[in-house]
Amino acid sequence: xxxxxxxxxxxxxxxxxxxxxxxxxxxxxxxxxxxxxxxxxxxxxxxxxxxxxxxxxxxxxxxxxxxxxxxxxxxxxxxxxxxxxxxxxxxxxxxxxxxxxxxxxxxxxxxxxxxxxxxxxxxxxxxxxxxxxxxxxxxxxxxxxxxxxxxxxxxxxxxxxxxxxxxxxxxxxxxxxxxxxxxxxxxxxxxxxxxxxxxxxxxxxxxxxxxxxxxxxxxxxxxxxxxxxxxxxxxxxxxxxxxxxxxxxxxxxxxxxxxxxxxxxxxxxxxxxxxxxxxx
Amino acid sequence: xxxxxxxxxxxxxxxxxxxxxxxxxxxxxxxxxxxxxxxxxxxxxxxxxxxxxxxxxxxxxxxxxxxxxxxxxxxxxxxxxxxxxxxxxxxxxxxxxxxxxxxxxxxxxxxxxxxxxxxxxxxxxxxxxxxxxxxxxxxxxxxxxxxxxxxxxxxxxxxxxxxxxxxxxxxxxxxxxxxxxxxxxxxxxxxxxxxxxxxxxxxxxxxxxxxxxxxxxxxxxxxxxxxxxxxxxxxxxxxxxxxxxxxxxxxxxxxxxxxxxxxxxxxxxxxxxxxxxxxxxxxxxxxxxxxxxxxxxxxxxxxxxxxxxxxxxxxxxxxxxxxxxxxxxxxxxxxxxxxxxxxxxxxxxxxxxxxxxxxxxxxxxxxxxxxxxxxxxxxxxxxxxxxxxxxxxxxxxxxxxxxxxxxxxxxxxxxxxxxxxxxxxxxxxxxxxxxxxxxxxxxxxxxxxxxxxxxxxxxxxxxxx
Amino acid sequence: xxxxxxxxxxxxxxxxxxxxxxxxxxxxxxxxxxxxxxxxxxxxxxxxxxxxxxxxxxxxxxxxxxxxxxxxxxxxxxxxxxxxxxxxxxxxxxxxxxxxxxxxxxxxxxxxxxxxxxxxxxxxxxxxxxxxxxxxxxxxxxxxxxxxxxxxxxxxxxxxxxxxxxxxxxxxx
Numbered sequence: 001x002x003x004x005x006x007x008x009x010x011x012x013x014x015x016x017x018x019x020x021x022x023x024x025x026x027x028x029x030x031x032x033x034x035x036x037x038x039x040x041x042x043x044x045x046x047x048x049x050x051x052x053x054x055x056x057x058x059x060x061x062x063x064x065x066x067x068x069x070x071x072x073x074x075x076x077x078x079x080x081x082x083x084x085x086x087x088x089x090x091x092x093x094x095x096x097x098x099x100x101x102x103x104x105x106x107x108x109x110x111x112x113x114x115x116x117x118x119x120x121x122x123x124x125x126x127x128x129x130x131x132x133x134x135x136x137x138x139x140x141x142x143x144x145x146x147x148x149x150x151x152x153x154x155x156x157x158x159x160x161x162x163x164x165x166x167x168x169x170x171x172x173x174x175x176x177x178x179x180x181x182x183x184x185x186x187x188x189x190x191x192x193x194x195x196x197x198x199x200x201x202x203x204x205x206x207x208x209x210x211x212x213x214x215x216x217x218x219x220x221x222x223x224x225x226x227x228x229x230x231x232x233x234x235x236x237x238x239x240x241x242x243x244x245x246x247x248x249x250x251x252x253x254x255x256x257x258x259x260x261x262x263x264x265x266x267x268x269x270x271x272x273x274x275x276x277x278x279x280x
Numbered sequence: 281x282x283x284x285x286x287x288x289x290x291x292x293x294x295x296x297x298x299x300x301x302x303x304x305x306x307x308x309x310x311x312x313x314x315x316x317x318x319x320x321x322x323x324x325x326x327x328x329x330x331x332x333x334x335x336x337x338x339x340x341x342x343x344x345x346x347x348x349x350x351x352x353x354x355x356x357x358x359x360x361x362x363x364x365x366x367x368x369x370x371x372x373x374x375x376x377x378x379x380x381x382x383x384x385x386x387x388x389x390x391x392x393x394x395x396x397x398x399x400x401x402x403x404x405x406x407x408x409x410x411x412x413x414x415x416x417x418x419x420x421x422x423x424x425x426x427x428x429x430x431x432x433x434x435x436x437x438x439x440x441x442x443x444x445x446x447x448x449x450x451x452x453x454x455x456x457x458x459x460x461x462x463x464x465x466x467x468x469x470x471x472x473x474x475x476x477x478x479x480x481x482x483x484x485x486x487x488x489x490x491x492x493x494x495x496x497x498x499x500x501x502x503x504x505x506x507x508x509x510x511x512x513x514x515x516x517x518x519x520x521x522x523x524x525x526x527x528x529x530x531x532x533x534x535x536x537x538x539x540x541x542x543x544x545x546x547x548x549x550x551x552x553x554x555x556x557x558x559x560x561x562x563x564x565x566x567x568x569x570x571x572x573x574x575x576x577x578x579x580x581x582x583x584x585x586x587x588x589x590x591x592x593x594x595x596x597x598x599x600x601x602x603x604x605x606x607x608x609x610x611x612x613x614x615x616x617x618x619x620x621x622x623x624x625x626x627x628x629x630x631x632x633x634x635x636x637x638x639x640x641x642x643x644x645x646x647x648x649x650x651x652x653x654x655x656x657x658x659x660x661x662x663x664x665x666x667x668x669x670x671x672x673x674x675x676x677x678x679x680x681x682x683x684x685x686x687x688x689x690x691x692x693x694x695x696x697x698x699x700x701x702x703x704x705x706x707x708x709x710x711x712x713x714x715x716x717x718x719x720x721x722x723x724x725x726x727x728x729x730x731x732x733x734x735x736x737x738x739x740x741x742x743x744x745x
Numbered sequence: 746x747x748x749x750x751x752x753x754x755x756x757x758x759x760x761x762x763x764x765x766x767x768x769x770x771x772x773x774x775x776x777x778x779x780x781x782x783x784x785x786x787x788x789x790x791x792x793x794x795x796x797x798x799x800x801x802x803x804x805x806x807x808x809x810x811x812x813x814x815x816x817x818x819x820x821x822x823x824x825x826x827x828x829x830x831x832x833x834x835x836x837x838x839x840x841x842x843x844x845x846x847x848x849x850x851x852x853x854x855x856x857x858x859x860x861x862x863x864x865x866x867x868x869x870x871x872x873x874x875x876x877x878x879x880x881x882x883x884x885x886x887x888x889x890x891x892x893x894x895x896x897x898x899x900x901x902x903x904x905x906x907x908x909x910x911x912x913x914x915x916x917x918x
Contacts, residue, residue, distance in 0.1 A: 005829060114440070117833055132425075142536065152351075176352065310886050444846065480885075
């Protein structure tokens with residue numbers, strides 16, 4: 001059975017990804033745009049992510065040890081590397097960083113048990129019950145957006161009755177497994193199911209991630225890159241960024257870029273560069 | 281007046297043995313048997329002291345692991361991005377140490393360098409036990425240790441297989457193959473010796489050796505098949521040993537992290553492994569020679585040759601080390617260059633400098649004949665060389681995490697916790713315990729091979745006359 | 746009462762045993778063949794064994810078969826397993842990538858080669874025919890033994906040859 005499968009599908013089995021227009025005929029390819037000019041660093045997205053995905057609050061000491069569990073982190077960079085002396089808080093730039101759902105994810109290759117893969121709708125999946133916690137995926141991630149459960153956080157994070165607040169659509173992870181941003185896959189699955197029962201595809205704006213939903217400045221946009229009429233697809237096109245290219249031919253002044261593109265991870269998150277205050 | 285006219289055969293006890301002769305070829309075979317079998321007699325009190333000390337260290341390691349198992353890996357002070365720490369560094373150290381046995385046994389066998397004959401048995405034992413110790417670390421560093429078997433390709437009802445693209449699965453295959461082949465090689469090569477033990481033993485031990493020696497009687501058929509099989513396995517073991525540590529190196533080399541994505545990592549790791557193993561052979565050589573009074577077999581000329589071999593390998597390692605720095609320094613990859621500068625000047629700089637001094641400068645002590653003849657200095661030097669190699673593994677793993685691609689994740693002053701140190705120390709206790717058990721149950725010098733060595737040297741010396 | 750008997754003679758060194766073997770071979774005693782002679786020694790001596798006649802060793806055939814089969818079966822198993830996975834696209838690589846498969850195939854090639862070598866050696870030991878019950882512990886120390894299986898009437902003449910050639914001990918069945 002498996003040998004004939006191997007021989008019949010040899011060409012398909014040898015295909016490498018991503019290739020150009022890979023998702024042209026697909027129903028879904030989830031992508032994101034983050035506008036760094038709009039981001040104020042308020043951390044509402046992070047908090048929403050905590051609430052939506054049952055992330056444990058680890059406490060001050062554990063946080064100081066570097067064992068924090070935020071799937072989406074707001075990184076703070078002081079402008080041009082220096083704090084402005086007159087307005088010390090004004091020079092900061094904020095970068096929301098979450099799993100980039102790379103098309104050629106370095107984490108997927110190295111998991112020894114195959115707990116992480118790429119789904120047909122373009123997400124990097126993490127299978128908690130397969131993970132044995134070797135942490136090679138995190139070692140290989142250039143963005144370091146994978147978070148490991150260093151302790152049995154559920155024991156202490158939600159003392160009764162706080163466990164009532166947990167999202168029933170999302171599992172609670174035990175110690176020893178790796179987790180990361182999933183683009184709120186539970187919302188996506190539900191939206192796809194609803195759409196399928198109605199015999200249609202998910203419309204643009206029908207489903208969004210918790211972080212995009214919570215952002216007061218609408219800095220985060222989420223949608224279906226395979227649908228050319230969706231907002232994110234339009235922004236990607238406008239910024240002349242192609243998913244399957246590691247070096248984009250863009251004109252000067254285009255704000256859109258992907259982080260660490262030269263590493264050929266082909267991330268699915270586009271960042272819109274911040275327009276500098278003094279340039280305006 | 282004593283009538284001395286009847287004394288015909290005067291047996292001279294202390295003979296003048298030429299200084300560069302590897303072994304005295306007039307040693308009687310019966311004496312070889314007696315000397316080596318005597319090492320397996322009831323141990324003296326010092327043996328028990330050291331054994332229980334190792335047991336204590338191992339127990340401490342076990343306690344640390346139980347604590348970590350129950351509370352999660354956070355107690356090891358690992359974090360994002362420092363996800364691997366000492367466990368992986370020490371794992372690679374132990375795998376590296378295991379290459380010595382293969383080098384001595386297999387490579388020198390194929391080159392017909394018979395000076396390996398008195399020393400390869402304990403080197404092979406060291407290989408086997410190093411691999412067993414390394415296997416411990418594979419388990420210890422997992423987040424969910426109880427599901428380690430997911431890495432094994434066993435048929436299951438969900439048809440879920442491990443990820444064969446992952447270097448860790450290659451590791452599992454390679455180390456499994458290496459452990460199996462090493463144990464087979466060690467046991468198989470011991471069969472004639474186990475027959476000697478069987479013939480000399482009594483009671484329970486006789487039964488034990490009778491079972492293990494598989495009816496060996498030394499017939500010509502048995503010897504002919506044995507020799508061919510032994511040589512064939514040795515021929516397999518050499519490419520296997522090279523491939524095993526190369527595969528361990530690909531754990532890092534296939535990752536694109538700065539400081540790891542280096543093409544020369546596979547040969548660099550293999551050179552480091554041979555280096556580490558040879559230094560450990562020198563250490564154990566000196567210990568066993570003293571403890572079991574094997575001065576007639578583990579002679580100074582053989583130690584001399586082993587030291588020179590270690591020096592040669594040290595220079596190979598030094599070259600590969602320096603060429604890595606040179607190619608990064610003169611290259612255009614700014615990430616790799618920054619990683620190198622961080623290693624030399626960051627929080628871990630003292631260890632980097634120590635590694636380079638211990639790994640490249642201290643081995644020059646092995647280049648001087650007068651120093652090679654000094655057992656105390658060689659003991660200290662060999663331990664320092666191994667320390668240098670452990671530091672090398674640490675310096676490969678930790679600084680890349682501390683100073684990777686992403687500036688926001690850069691961390692300084694990350695140090696492992698007492699739990700990590702405890703488990704590392706425990707592994708040394710485990711290794712020592714296993715090795716000490718081996719010394720008392722099995723002959724640490726290969727009796728039949730030493731007989732062959734003596735026989736061939738004597739016949740060629742007599743043929744020359 | 747069986748017609749064959751065994752006898753064993755111990756010698757101090759290989760040269761003494763060689764002379765005895767030479768005489769055994771040249772004498773052509775009825776009821777005795779050179780194939781029924783076994784040498785038991787603490788170390789091997791290929792030249793002495795050659796005097797017994799050509800007895801080929803087949804271990805490496807097993808090795809070759811084992812290694813090649815191991816590699817082929819290994820690659821097929823792994824590639825088929827990869828082809829059968831449900832959700833498996835990883836890192837943009839092909840579903841059946843060649844470099845990882847080559848690495849694992851290589852390791853299995855060596856593993857199966859080693860194991861089959863051992864099997865071949867054990868079979869070679871067993872196939873050497875009935876093992877004579879005669880054995881002396883001094884063989885594992887430093888004596889060389891020649892063990893002969895022959896017709897009962899030939900035994901005394903064989904023992905004569907042994908004692909003429911300075912054998913240390915002659916042990917009968």
